[in-house]
Amino acid sequence: QVQLVESGGGLVQAGGSLRLSCAASGRSFSIYGMGWFRQAPGKEREFVAGIMSTGRITYYGDSAKGRFTISRENAKNMVYLEMNSLQPEDTAVYYCAADPTGWGREISRFTSWGQGTQVTISS
Numbered sequence: 430q431v432q433l434v435e436s437g438g439g440l441v442q443a444g445g446s447l448r449l450s451c452a453a454s455g456r457s458f459s460i461y462g463m464g465w466f467r468q469a470p471g472k473e474r475e476f477v478a479g480i481m482s483t484g485r486i487t488y489y490g491d492s493a494k495g496r497f498t499i500s501r502e503n504a505k506n507m508v509y510l511e512m513n514s515l516q517p518e519d520t521a522v523y524y525c526a527a528d529p530t531g532w533g534r535e536i537s538r539f540t541s542w543g544q545g546t547q548v549t550i551s552s
Contacts, residue, residue, distance in 0.1 A: 431455040431541050433525045438546030441515055445550070449510040451525030451543060459503040461541075462533025465510045467521035467548075477523070478510060479533035488534045492519075515550045523548050 437449040449465065464479035478499035479488040487499050498511040508525060523546050526539035 431458060431461060431527050433527060433541055433543035435523065435525045435543045435546040438523060438548045440549045440551060443516055443550055443552050445515050446511070446513045447515065447548060449512070449523055449525075449546060449548075451508040451510075453506040453508070453527065455506070458506040460529070460531055462528035462531045462538070463499075463501060463508045464526045464528065464533050464536075464539060465497075465499060465508075466524045466526060466536070466539075467519075468524070468545075469521040472521075474524070474536070475521075476534075476536060479528075480508065481533050482531035512548075515548075517550045517552045519548060520550050521548060522546065 432454040434452045465477040466474050468474040476490045477493050480499045484501050496514045501508045525543040527541040528538045530538050
């Protein structure tokens with residue numbers, strides 16, 4: 430298990446950008462696939478982006494394609510989500526999660542979750 434702490438959320442205007450960070454504790458971070466999910470009030474948790482343990486393969490949900498970029502620094506136990514062209518519909522709590530199988534794509538495989546960071550986009 431790894432412990433995850435997100436940061437970087439906040440309030441921005443539509444069209445703006447944010448960079449979310451996720452700090453992981455534990456010595457085996459490099460074996461985990463990592464992902465970002467989000468949940469808006471009254472909606473189900475949604476897959477945003479994922480990255481394999483090696484960082485070589487990334488995945489994006491439809492809402493993130495072309496606007497968001499996931500990356501990781503295994504040497505620093507960090508995962509990032511760069512978000513551009515933000516819109517009010519991107520408003521949600523964003524969660525970082527870890528997948529011990531290394532793939533970072535299927536929600537059922539993520540076993541560790543952070544507490545989330547609020548992202549609010551004003552129109």
